[in-house]
Amino acid sequence: MPKxxxxxxxxxxxxxxxxxxxxxxxGIEIPHYCYHPHLSVAGNCRMCLVDIVGGRGPDIACNMxxxxxxxxxxxxxxxxxxxxxxQEFLLVNHPLDCPICDQSGECRLQDYxxxxxxxxxxxxxxxxxxxxRQDIGELIVLDAERCVQxxxxxxxxxxxxxxxxxxLMNRGNHTEIGLFPGERLGHHYxxxxxxxCPVGAxxxxxxxxxxxxxxxxxxxxxxxxCATGCNIDVCHQEGEVFRYNPxxxxxxxxxxxxDPGRLSYQSVMSLKRLLRAHVDKKEVGVDAAxxxxxxxxxxxxxxxxxLGTRATNEANWALLTxxxxxxxxxxxxxxxxxxxxxxxxxxxxxDGDKNPNSAGVRLLAxxxxxxxxxxxxxxAIPELKLLLVLQDDVVxxxxxxxxxxxxxxxxxxxxxxxxxxxTLPVAHTVEQDGSYTNRQGRVQRIRRAVNPAGDALPAYQVxxxxxxxxxxxxxxxxxxxxxxTMARAVAxxxxxxxxxxxxxGLPLAALPPESSNVQAAV
Amino acid sequence: MSYPKILxxxxxxxxxxxxxxxxxxxxxxxxxxxxxMTPAALTQVVKDSGLRGRGGAGFPTGMKWTFVPPAEKRGGxxxxxxxxxxxxxxxxxxxxxxxxxxxxxxxxxxxLSGYALGVRTAYIYLRGEFKFVQKRLDEAIAExxxxxxxxxxIQGSGFDFDLYTHLGAGAYICxxxxxxxxxxxxxxxxxxxxxxxxxxxxxxxxxxxVNNVETLAVVPWILENGADAYKAIGTGKSLGTKLISVxxxxxxxxxxxxxxxYPFKDFLEKECGGMLRGKGFETLKAVIPGGSSVPVMTKDxxxxxxxxYEMLSTPMDKGGPGTYLGSGGFIVMDDSTDxxxxxxNLLRFYAHESCGQCTPCREGCGWMYQILTRVCEGDATQExxxxxxDLADNIHSKTICFFGASAAMPVQSFLLKFKDxxxxxxxxxxxxxxx
Numbered sequence: 001m002p003k004x005x006x007x008x009x010x011x012x013x014x015x016x017x018x019x020x021x022x023x024x025x026x027g028i029e030i031p032h033y034c035y036h037p038h039l040s041v042a043g044n045c046r047m048c049l050v051d052i053v054g055g056r057g058p059d060i061a062c063n064m065x066x067x068x069x070x071x072x073x074x075x076x077x078x079x080x081x082x083x084x085x086x087q088e089f090l091l092v093n094h095p096l097d098c099p100i101c102d103q104s105g106e107c108r109l110q111d112y113x114x115x116x117x118x119x120x121x122x123x124x125x126x127x128x129x130x131x132x133r134q135d136i137g138e139l140i141v142l143d144a145e146r147c148v149q150x151x152x153x154x155x156x157x158x159x160x161x162x163x164x165x166x167x168l169m170n171r172g173n174h175t176e177i178g179l180f181p182g183e184r185l186g187h188h189y190x191x192x193x194x195x196x197c198p199v200g201a202x203x204x205x206x207x208x209x210x211x212x213x214x215x216x217x218x219x220x221x222x223x224x225x226c227a228t229g230c231n232i233d234v235c236h237q238e239g240e241v242f243r244y245n246p247x248x249x250x251x252x253x254x255x256x257x258x259d260p261g262r263l264s265y266q267s268v269m270s271l272k273r274l275l276r277a278h279v280d281k282k283e284v285g286v287d288a289a290x291x292x293x294x295x296x297x298x299x300x301x302x303x304x305x306x307l308g309t310r311a312t313n314e315a316n317w318a319l320l321t322x323x324x325x326x327x328x329x330x331x332x333x334x335x336x337x338x339x340x341x342x343x344x345x346x347x348x349x350x351d352g353d354k355n356p357n358s359a360g361v362r363l364l365a366x367x368x369x370x371x372x373x374x375x376x377x378x379x380a381i382p383e384l385k386l387l388l389v390l391q392d393d394v395v396x397x398x399x400x401x402x403x404x405x406x407x408x409x410x411x412x413x414x415x416x417x418x419x420x421x422x423t424l425p426v427a428h429t430v431e432q433d434g435s436y437t438n439r440q441g442r443v444q445r446i447r448r449a450v451n452p453a454g455d456a457l458p459a460y461q462v463x464x465x466x467x468x469x470x471x472x473x474x475x476x477x478x479x480x481x482x483x484x485t486m487a488r489a490v491a492x493x494x495x496x497x498x499x500x501x502x503x504x505g506l507p508l509a510a511l512p513p514e515s516s517n518v519q520a521a522v
Numbered sequence: 523m524s525y526p527k528i529l530x531x532x533x534x535x536x537x538x539x540x541x542x543x544x545x546x547x548x549x550x551x552x553x554x555x556x557x558x559m560t561p562a563a564l565t566q567v568v569k570d571s572g573l574r575g576r577g578g579a580g581f582p583t584g585m586k587w588t589f590v591p592p593a594e595k596r597g598g599x600x601x602x603x604x605x606x607x608x609x610x611x612x613x614x615x616x617x618x619x620x621x622x623x624x625x626x627x628x629x630x631x632x633x634l635s636g637y638a639l640g641v642r643t644a645y646i647y648l649r650g651e652f653k654f655v656q657k658r659l660d661e662a663i664a665e666x667x668x669x670x671x672x673x674x675x676i677q678g679s680g681f682d683f684d685l686y687t688h689l690g691a692g693a694y695i696c697x698x699x700x701x702x703x704x705x706x707x708x709x710x711x712x713x714x715x716x717x718x719x720x721x722x723x724x725x726x727x728x729x730x731x732v733n734n735v736e737t738l739a740v741v742p743w744i745l746e747n748g749a750d751a752y753k754a755i756g757t758g759k760s761l762g763t764k765l766i767s768v769x770x771x772x773x774x775x776x777x778x779x780x781x782x783x784y785p786f787k788d789f790l791e792k793e794c795g796g797m798l799r800g801k802g803f804e805t806l807k808a809v810i811p812g813g814s815s816v817p818v819m820t821k822d823x824x825x826x827x828x829x830x831y832e833m834l835s836t837p838m839d840k841g842g843p844g845t846y847l848g849s850g851g852f853i854v855m856d857d858s859t860d861x862x863x864x865x866x867n868l869l870r871f872y873a874h875e876s877c878g879q880c881t882p883c884r885e886g887c888g889w890m891y892q893i894l895t896r897v898c899e900g901d902a903t904q905e906x907x908x909x910x911x912d913l914a915d916n917i918h919s920k921t922i923c924f925f926g927a928s929a930a931m932p933v934q935s936f937l938l939k940f941k942d943x944x945x946x947x948x949x950x951x952x953x954x955x956x957x
Contacts, residue, residue, distance in 0.1 A: 043715040044880040046920055057919050063715050085916035089885035122909045124902075125892035149878065168710070168878065171693075173888035175878030 005053070005071035019061035019072055020048055030074055031083060031112050033090075033198045034150035035062035038254045039159055042151050045090075047112070049082045050074050058082060083116040091117075093128045093173055094199075095145045102208035103200030109148070128173050137185030139259055140193055140202055144176040147201035153177060153193045160256065160348065161187040177201070188343060188350065191262040195245060196255070206263065207243045219449035220247055220503050222436055224310070224356035224429040225261035226342070228349050229438030231504070232257060234265070234430045234449040241268045241430055241450060249504050252442060258350050260343060268428050268450070272413045275454025278423045286455050290462065292422050293388075293407050294469040300386035303330040304404075307364065307371065308390035308459075309355035310339070310411070311426075312434030312446070315459035316357070316364050317486040318476035319390050322463055324368075326470040331384075332368065333377040334361045337397035339414060351439055355392070356429070360437035363508065367490045374398070390459060391426060395419050409459050425456040432458035433479040435501060437508065443496065444505030525755045525781040528743045528763050529736065533623040539658055541626060541665040549626045550671050552745045556634050557679035564638040568741060570749035572761035577606055577697070577734030578813060578849040579924075580831045587639055589721035590729045599728040603636050603644040604706065607735050608690060608697035610649050611813035612871060613851030616765035617735035619777050621655045624739070625662035629685065631738035633671065634745060636683050639731055643684050646735075647702050650692030659687050694875035698923045699732035700724075701877065712877045713923035736765055757783030760830045764847070770854035771798040771805070785828040786811070790854070797856055805856040808940070812848020814868050815928030817935030818861075819843045845935070861940040862947050865932055866894040872929035883926040886917040890933055902948045911937050 001012045004019070009026040021037070023030045033045035041063050048061040053071035058078065064070070073079065090109060098104045130144035154166045154177060165185050169178045179185070185193075194204040218233040223244060230253035232244045244265045246257035267273075277289035284292075297303060305323050307316045323330045338354040345352035365371035372380065374397070381387075381403060387394075388407045395403065395415040408420035417423050431452040437443045452458075460476040467473040476482035480498035487493040492508040500506065537543040545551075556564055569584025590601055605628065609617040620628055628646070636644050648656050663685055666672045674682045688706055695701045696711040703725045705711035724730025740762065744752045752762050760782035766789070768775045773795030780789060786809070790796065799805050809824045810816060811834060819827065823843035827834060829850075836842020855864065873891035878884045893910050896902040910933060918930035937944060945951040 041715065043922060046881045049920060063717075082916070082920060085920070086881050089881045089889075089916070092885045092889055122905070123889075124906065125889065125896070128888070148881070149884065171878045172873055172876040173878070173885055175884060 002066045002068040002070070004066045004069075007073055007075050013066045015066075017066045019050065019064040019066060019070070022066045023061065023072075023074065028074060030061045031108075031116060032062060033108055033148055034152060036152055036155075036196055036255070037248075038256070039152060039155040039196075042155065045086065045148065045150050047083060047086045049079065049086070051076050051079055080116070083112070084118040087112055087117045088122070090148050092123055093145070094148075095127070095132075097146070101143075101146065101200040102203045103146070103197075105213040107200060108198035130174075130176050134178075135205075136179055137190050137193075139190040139205055140185060141205050141208070142177070143201050143203070144178070146199050147177055148199050149175050149177065150198060151177075152196045152198070153202055156189075156193060156196060157185075157187070160192070161189050163187045188259045188346075189256060189348065191259050192246065192256045204243075211237060211242050216242060217449075218245075219430070219447050221430060221446045221449065222356065222438075222444045222505075223257060223261040223264065224436065224446075225258070225264045225354065226351040227353040227355060227358055227439040228253065228351045229356055229436055229442065229444055229505075230257040230261055230349060231444065232261075234447075236430075236449050239450045241265045247503075251504065251507075252438065252440070252444075253349055256349060258343070258348075260350075265430075267412075268430055268453070270412070273428070273453055273456075274410050274413050274417055274423060274425045275456060276425060277455060278420075280421060286424065286457065286462070287465075289422055289424050290465045290469060293424070293466055296386055296405070296407065296422065297327065297388075297466075297470065302383055302385045303327055303388065304377065304380060304384040304386070305330055305332045305388045306377065306390060306392065306394050307332065307334040307361045308392045308409075309334065309336070309353075309358040309361050311357060311391040311409075311459055312432070312479070313357065313360040313364075313437060313443070313486065314434045314476060314479045314482035315390060315409075315426075315463065316361055317482055318460040318463035318467070318474045319388070320364055320368060321474035321476070321485075322467040322470070322472075325472040325474065326467060331372065331380060332370065333372040333374070333380070334365055335374045335377060335392060335394050335397045337374070337392075339393035339396055339412075353439065356438070357436040359439060359441055360435075360443075363437060363441075363490065363492060364486075389416055389420075392416075409462060411456070424462050425452075425454055426459045426462070427452040427456045431456065434458065434460070435479075435483060435498075438505075441492075441508040442505045443493070443501055443508065445498075445501045445503070525763060526743075526747075527779055529620060529627070529739055529765055530623075530777075530779040532627070533619065538623050539625050539662060541662065541669060544624065544626045548746070549742075550630050550633075550666075550669075552630065552634065552742045553671070553677055553679075556637050556745060557677065557681060561638045561640055564634065564745070567745060567749050568635075568638065571744045571752040572749075572756075572759065573737065573740060573744065573752065574759075574761075574831065575734055576736035576740075576764065576849070578611065578815075578846070580847060583733065583737055586721065586733075587635075587731060589719065590639060590731060591722060593640065596729060600643065601639050601641050602725045602728055602730040603632060603639055603641040604699075604702065604725065604730060604732045605632060605644065605646040605735055605738055606697060606699060606702055606732050607646050607652065607655075608649045608694075608702060609652075609735070609849075610694040610697050611815060611849050611851055612868070613767065613769055613810060613853040614813045614849040615767045615769075616777050616850060618652065618655055620735050620739050620765075621652075621659055625659050626666070627739045627742065628659075628735055629662060629666050629672070631741040632685060633676065633683055634741045635731075635733065635738055637681055641731075642682055644686075645706060646685070646687045647696070647706055648687060648689050649696070650690045653689060656687050656689055663687070693877070694871075695877045695923075695925060698925060700923065702732060703730060710877075712879045713925070715922060755781045757828075757830060759832055760847075764829060764850050766829070766850045766852050768794050768852045768854065770809075770852075771856035771858070772796065772854050773798055780829055782829050782831075786824050789829070790824075794854070797854075799856060799858075805858075806854070807857045807859055808855045808861065810851070810853040810855075810932075812846045813851035814853070814871070815924075815931060816848045817843075817845040817931045818939060819845055820939050861936055861943045862894070862898055865936040866891070866898050868932050869894050869929065872925075876925065876929070880922045880926075882917040883921045883929065886913050886926070887929050889913060890929070897944060897947050900948055904945070904948070904950050907937065907944055907948070 700714040
């Protein structure tokens, strides 16, 4: 581990750390445009020029590996002048159209100008003009004038998607990014281009002009579009969600997310949301529906229960505990499958399993030991008199089999809600606290960003009401309590508590050797 | 001054580009001697000779060769030898003559250098405009293959060596060695970040040595006559001979082979036939001694300087002219020259040729050209001149490659050494009352 010095701070950093990251570890920010921790080093923006103590001249921190005894300074007059100069050069041919630019508020040109700019224009010459509003892909519009030629987008398309559509064309101050004639972006990760573009050159068509970003608040959560569980920031204002942005988690999604996942924020305001409780298609209050659920459970001679791959760990734990405590004769199942078709799996982020918590359900199934799968459910259906379904569209997944009366705790209108005798609205991922376990077996927090729509509640809270009415509440009124009880009971969650999941989540503990006969959780 | 003609020995001889003609004059006669030596011993000869890269930087050639990692540390990767024949520096036109007049001298130099470096495949990268030179080289290479001087097991030595020419698309930046590599690889001709340096990781991520045409062409002579004979020519650390391409206001512009250490004054009088107009040096105004990128010299500086790397690069505050020998592109300007126009013309070139990769050069070269255009039109202020100077300072040594400095140094030196002409252009001189 080399020991380096940044200004007056000495710090030991891991081998192979570049000096931008080393400085970050020392709490010192070195400004940069082209450097990105998940892309190769290009070294073209020159914003990260620093002085090497005892060195021959300035050099760029992004391409400087930490080595023992290396000392740099980021606070000398020379460094300040270099930063001001790079800012000035970048603005020489920039249109300065911030008032109509959607990047305003999250633009590095603006941010660094405030911190490092020289505030006084020396430009008495005409700017180079380039083509604005170029429609280059489903999600992306390019304004070549705003571009600072950092090549992040070029490297992303070369190194992450491997599609290589983007190139820097022409030379000198006529350099601009572009595609080959007649080509368009051809991948499902376009939104990331707008994210990594440090300026307003690449903007997201779907988001732009909808809200000034400084009005938005961010809540750290997880995308529920597939089993990958990309970490996201839910960006919202006054109860309305405007976008999902990928949130860096090197263990899961690095800095990226797919376009369908990014656009899945639209499901919060979807017209297909289940917003009210119903009994026999008649809208009722939640309490009335809970009473009806309890009545039907008590009257049914044989009850089946289906855990939800789209439900939180806390909700599944609530359902499992409720059944084992109150309904000794009931049988529990889970049904693998997707509620709707999506993009096939790729080698980047997209998983074929479109549920955020299949691994969590598998873990609880293994823990319980008596949870049946889809085949077991199909076999059992003729004997069942009542079926409780947690969030998954089980009717769709079973391919339209004839079923006993269904009680559906769900977020969306679908085949199951359509067939259900009783429905109870469940909060959307962004409307509740809880956790999902992703395909790698990483337990990750979701957080309430906005209030639940309509009468929706987190499922664990509805189930708490049902359990209480049946005699023994599962103790899941609060998600932290639900999780912590579950973590004490389930071996592979040992040592975790709700708080310790933090922003980045925690991996499941390894399977103890003696339980290797039990189905692996992930 | 007496010294052997090394590079120009065969120039002007009828059919000097043909193998039959030059072989009778000793071409390829050094191969057996080389093959009897170890590659390391051959490298040592070049190192001992004090030969420095003739492309412009003047880096010791033998030392550069030793930067190639030993075979056991290369992970099975080959070593490439690339001949930089992208000769694009304004005022420089020497390499084309070597390749046109005596292509076999270069080919032999590359075989010897390739043997020293353990190279199997080598390329001559030519600027796009050198299509006619490529044709001549290709013919010479074909002759060498037919004579068993290239290809497999050359002269029974067990040494295999293939040589190809490659034509660029006509970009000045491709003379920068890492941009040359990018272009050869099939990418846009743009410099790469260093480190890694090409000797460690160059073309196709393999160790690569890039040498200038003139540098490689000297190697046969050094091997034949020995390092000491080469060292005997020249002065101090500036050893051997150098081709100087002279353009501008002299009676006999052209390419001359001189011994390093030769005074400019003598060179101008004896080789170049003196100034185009006037007696002696009365009309001499300025010289750019090493290709357009190096700082300009005033008459006084010219008359006390010589072709000496160290002497020329002595900073002005230490009594030197603060410039470089560079590529030996010697541009002579007499008093009819408008220095502001000249600089503007140079900057038009740099603004056009900047590859556009890194910020200061991409934006700065164009901006400096715009300001200079206004200065020429009289539509500028002293603040603009101050900005111009500051922009040059902000570009120099802040960029990925040396292009930025190459564009900045003319601006800095012209403004410093010919300031009055700039002030006069914008009407600021008369206001001050100075003449």
